[in-house]
Amino acid sequence: MRFTLIVSKIFIVSLFLFQISNGSDLISKNCKEASKRDPDIITYDFCVACLEEASSKLHPPPTNLEDLLGILITLSKNNATNVLSIISKLSKDKSLDKFAILTLQECSDLYEQSEFYLDRIASFLKSKVFDNVSSYLGGIRTFSDVCNDDLSAKWRGGISPLSKEYQIFVQLIWISNDFVNIITKS
Numbered sequence: 711m712r713f714t715l716i717v718s719k720i721f722i723v724s725l726f727l728f729q730i731s732n733g734s735d736l737i738s739k740n741c742k743e744a745s746k747r748d749p750d751i752i753t754y755d756f757c758v759a760c761l762e763e764a765s766s767k768l769h770p771p772p773t774n775l776e777d778l779l780g781i782l783i784t785l786s787k788n789n790a791t792n793v794l795s796i797i798s799k800l801s802k803d804k805s806l807d808k809f810a811i812l813t814l815q816e817c818s819d820l821y822e823q824s825e826f827y828l829d830r831i832a833s834f835l836k837s838k839v840f841d842n843v844s845s846y847l848g849g850i851r852t853f854s855d856v857c858n859d860d861l862s863a864k865w866r867g868g869i870s871p872l873s874k875e876y877q878i879f880v881q882l883i884w885i886s887n888d889f890v891n892i893i894t895k896s
């Protein structure tokens with residue numbers, strides 16, 4: 711009786727450990743592949759860190775690549791919302807010139823459009839329409855590049871005030887795109 715109890719406890723614990731290691735294998739394997747595909751944009755450490763942090767809060771944990779993609783889309787949406795709130799704070803600065811103000815407005819439109827696209831992507835993912843996931847991700851990539859280029863050109867000092875946020879956001883989007891390509895084997 712006692713023995714069976716111990717054995718079953720060991721069984722449960724090892725099942726649990728197996729699941730954890732399975733989850734991080736899933737993350738490290740695919741992050742390795744994504745950083746190999748786009749070494750100039752994606753760092754392996756960033757990919758692993760953000761997915762492991764987000765996965766640790768999920769019950770049940772992610773078990774496949776589509777789950778990880780879903781996590782990335784949620785993170786991207788939250789990041790876009792965060793960028794929009796930074797833009798709205800920056801816009802209150804009375805010392806900005808006309809061009810900076812116009813570019814902030816443009817960026818605000820672009821990130822709102824990205825939020826809208828990310829919602830669409832979430833529903834494409836549910837119905838597994840991966841072609842559309844891919845093309846909408848391409849659109850978002852363009853939006854964030856345009857904002858970053860224009861803001862860098864128009865901002866005093868030539869450095870966009872959103873460059874740190876941009877670095878994170880583009881990585882999330884590129885990793886997502888690589889994951890779609892891995893899923894569809896393209």
Ligand SMILES: *[C@@H]1O[C@H](CO)[C@@H](O)[C@H](O)[C@H]1NC(C)=O
Nearest residue numbers: 760761785786788789792878
């Ligand atoms: C943006 O993404 C990063 C990296 O995954 C994450 O750690 C952070 O919490 C996100 N920011 C917001 C506001 O969701």
Ligand SMILES: *[C@@H]1O[C@H](CO)[C@@H](O)[C@H](O)[C@H]1NC(C)=O
Nearest residue numbers: 833834837839841842843845
């Ligand atoms: C996918 O995109 C195509 C082209 O934009 C569109 O015609 C189609 O309706 C989309 N599929 C879904 C499920 O929305």
